[in-house]
Amino acid sequence: MLLGSKLYFTMLLVVILLLLDFASAGRVLWGIGQRAHENAWQRARRTVGRVGGGVLQQPLDHYDRSRDDTFPQKFFVNEAFWKRPDGPVFLYIGGEGPLSEFSVLYGHHVDMAVMHGALLVALEHRFYGSSIKPKGLETENLSDLSSQQA
Structure with a gap:
């Protein structure tokens, strides 16, 4: 024992x-x-001086021209690596979360922009972060959150 x-x-x-x-x-x-x-x-x-951003008013429905309601879509632009005027433009579309200035300052897509001399534009996904219309998450408005509209 x-x-x-x-x-x-x-x-x-x-x-x-x-x-x-x-x-x-x-x-x-x-x-x-x-x-x-x-x-x-x-x-x-170090590249912050070359980063800008803002908000675009985007159509809520890209297919129904009778609707004229919009939603605010946040974006950021980093032109620090851009080889003007012929450098490519890389579009980074955010996922299921808010976008920040960091989205165009760090990550694999930023490394690729450096390699290719690209202008980097980051766009917040609709209905995430601050890119959402008031009352956008109510059930009757969720039809505007679709892969086709995105």
Whole structure:
């Protein structure tokens, strides 16, 4: 009986030590991730003078010309890498979340814009972030949130 309780205690101690080690490793990895994110922002901020943005009033329905209601669609433009006037234009369309200035300052699409001398335009997806009409998420208005309209 004594051997069983010693083995149980030893196994419990090992499990506790492993959990503490995992928690410590998680904190270290989180800190590394935060530092990498901060470094990315620092690199990206160097091009801030060449980044602009705003809001376009877009048609809510691109197919029904009898409807004239619109919604505000946020966008950002980074022209820091653009080889005017013949450089390509890259369009980055946001996903299911808000768009920010960071969307045109960091990421694979920004690396590609640098490589190709492209103008980079980021467009917030309709009905996400601030690109939504008031009452746009009410059931009767969700028909305007479709892949065809996007």
